Amino acid sequence: MFDKILIANRGEIACRVIASCRRLGIRSVAVYSDADAQALHVGLADEAVRIGPAKAADSYLCAARIVGAALASGAQAVHPGYGFLSENAAFAEAVEAAGLVFIGPPPAAIRAMGSKSAAKVRMAQAGVPVVPGYHGEDQSLERLTAEAIATGFPLLLKPSAGGGGKGMKVVTHAGELGAQIESARREAAASFGDEQLLIERYLERPRHIEIQIFADAHGRCVSLFERDCSLQRRHQKVIEEAPAPGLDPARRQAMGEAACTAALAIGYRGAGTVEFIAEHEEAGDGRFFFMEMNTRLQVEHPVTEMITGLDLVEWQLRVAAGEPLPLAQAQIPLHGHAIEARIYAEDPARDFLPASGRLVHLHWPAGDAHVRIDTGVRQGDAVTPHYDPLLAKLIVHDEDRPRALARLRRALADCRIVGVANNLRFLAALAAHPGYAAGAVHTGFIADQRATLLPAPATAPMRLLALATLG
Template sequence: MFKKILIANRGEIACRVMRTAKRMGLATVAVYSDADALSPHVLMADEAVRLGPAPAAESYLRADLILEAAKATGADCIHPGYGFLSERESFARACEEAGIAFVGPPPSAIAAMGDKIQSKKLAKEAGVNVVPGYLGEIDDTEHAVRISAEIGFPVMMKASAGGGGKGMRLAWNEEDVREGFEAVKREGLSSFGDDRVFIEKFIEEPRHIEIQVLGDKHGTVLYLGERECSIQRRHQKVVEEAPSPFVTPDMRKAMGEQAVALAKAVGYHSAGTVELIVSGADPTGESFYFLEMNTRLQVEHPVTEMVTGLDLVEEMIRVAAGERLRLTQDEVRLDGWSIETRVYAEDPYRGFLPSTGRLVRYRPPEAGDGVRVDDGVAEGGEVSMFYDPMIAKLVTHGTTRDEAIQRQVEALDRFAISGLGHNIDFLSALMQHERFQRGALTTGFIAEEYKDGFTGQEPDEPLARRLAVAAVMVALTRAERDATIDGQLGPAIRPSPRRIAELGERRFDITVSGTGSARDVSIDGAPPVPARLDWSPGEAMARVTLDGEPLWMRVAPTLTGARLTTRGATHALRVLPPRIAELSRHMLQKAPPDLSRLLICPMPGLLTQLRVAPGDRVEAGQILGTIEAMKMENNLRALKAATIAAVHASVGDSLPADFVILEFE
């Protein structure tokens, strides 16, 4: 067995690998860029080596610097994590030549599966189902248009070396191909250094299902069940679960055996994933096709660990050390259900725009009782523009799918983040969505169910009542605290126990009796019921229990009430004395400013294209420019026909969010 391991990665995956390595008795070495000098993975490691400046190209993608760090610290193996160099054949080969074990598959397998065009040819030869498409070289846009027409729309255009949702465009017609083909090439070149593109048939009602494989250097390859990864946004996974609510035992066996056949065909060892696209329109479950093989550990590997009881990182390390797998295919068991949600630094209320900044508050839910949090950030740390926007992975496990879902909802309620935008509300809303709960999933789920964007989960009447009680008790707790502060002019005035709580158009007349955290409340004249508020002014989290039912929420007091975040939305409540509440009903709301004459930059990013000039006439839907953020291109379109009055930015400008790019007449 090895003695010291270097983790050639950062963030949550570096921390996750270190936890296993330390449990196995291995010394750990971290590498870091200047942006990560005080990151948790650096502080967790036994040793840490600086690589260079913040950009990945000058730090985490420098294989030579990583190998120098391994040699300088005496590391005898390197775990690449995922992303960065994890699927670079050249890096695995360089480790081999340096006499340092690579905790992953052999270079030949990485090369074979790293080229999506070549991998599909190999899969077909190994007897694996492949999607109809064109795997040859595509000359230009016109050639792409002809190929797409021959395959039959809709088609998917993909960067050959792509991954992680980058370098992909769905085309429903010829116009989409003309608009997207060059963008796919650019994203492929920018993200992966390869601008080759392939085109394949887009499967209707598609489900994204992947098979986890695990092999050793002695010829044994196992499949460890499947993961359902259909909940995606812009081809980036958001929710994963194991097993899939769609896959039957017969499907699992057929998929697993094909995945094993492919792995054996390329001499694979270590952990890897065979990704499949499955037609949800085929009730037989036989329409599944090979997409690609990821020759590394997947982001979503924890759900497989939760249902199999295996530690995939430990298995990878043991395989790299030459050990045989310690179980057979017949011994693989799937116990219960596990769901993972990815907590991203993005704002779902603003079209999921990336959000960067400091984590002013970061308090994940406590691990245990079916809850696991994999993260690599800390309160006070920064989510920068240089790396992936994922903050953490929240993983839950239950004996049933419903139990795993409920644990997700409750854990998300207890997840406190402030200082930047995040998608916790959206994840909670997904978990509560009726279609998600019955397992009717496709890769188009988010686009289909949130056509007009995300505005928060609307509370039902029972939840609204609990929110109203919580807001009133928060207000009374603050008022009672204020009444005890020294230096009051005159005797302290005890706040009135009756308040009107307003939640949008809903109004609740609430009377609170008693003192302390446990009281009785009457809602709209109904008989009193017991209520309890576990919260003190200044705390971010609170638990309100109404008539025996607890609810966790994040609390932000306001001048007239509180903002309570729970169950997939942030709810602004006003808490007023009855007389003031009656007067306020007649006050007019100030109209929001008219921004329709402005094109506003939706996120921090680089303006890579600007297609208009002052005086130009544009039509609704016309592309005006392109913003590149986190290696993704985002087209800015005109919402209506108009004439350009003024332009305030130039191609190459780095723009902040909300910058006015141009004005319409």
């Protein structure tokens, strides 16, 4: 096992990795930009190194500075967290070239899943079910039009190099296809520097179910079960839970096996998430299709930790150190139900516009065996526009889904945020919605229920009053 690692990230994920390091007796090194000089993760780490100004491109995205900080600190390995450089194969190679261990998959595995279109071709070859569509290199308007018509409507246009829902377009009929292709290309080029698109059949009212996998350097891969991430706004997750409500055990096993097949096909190592889009059992024949693989730890990993009782960061460290997986597939437990709500500095009434400002007052529920808060901020901290506006993740666990949902509602009611616009009211409305309570969720649920979940935009004085009273 390592004696010291550097965490190439910030905020709640850096704090989360530090917690596991402390428990295992591993010294941690934080990195920080000028905007984060007083951040929580800096104070929690055993050491901290400045890596540049506030702009991410000059600090958290600067591979050379991070590798230099790791070498100067005497760290033996680098944990990338998620976001920033976590899925950057060149960064992983730079870490290894410096004689350090990258706590993540091999660079070749990152590259194999880096292009959505190439990944789907490879997964189809490995026997993993993929959504019908087109993933080819010919990107002429004529070819895309022909493939779209062959796929059928409605269909989805997606940037091959993309993520986070940027550039995605739903096309309902041939008449709008040309304009939507050009729009998707522009957004893809602006966001990812690559205008290549892929075409997929659009599944109406599908579920987004992902499988947490772990693979070691000894040829073993296991599934740590699934998470349902169907509650999304603008293709970004809001509430996740594990296990997926109402998922048939046979389907769970089939999805877990498909996810492990995907990982083994690319020589994977470490923590990864294979994301599937699945038809509702009542709406189809229960089929599921590969969407993409996230070659890193996921934001929502705590719900998996809660139902298994395992520390996934510890597993990452052990696998990166060359140890075999701690448990075989049949030994991995599954207890109860867990739900995670992402608490953001944003204004849901203004299309979830990110917010910034100072956290004048901050109160989280008391943590215990049933309630967990993962955060990287404290009262008095400034939320800046430089980074993702995630303030905290509220995770609850209980014997079954109804009890876990009741705990989520109580815990959300006990949260207080003053000084920055936030989504607490929106999350509370979601948690109280009868459709969500019934488990009748799909990726379009929030859009369909917008009128009941989101109040009409308030005037400026009313918004200030809401911030001061309820947060």
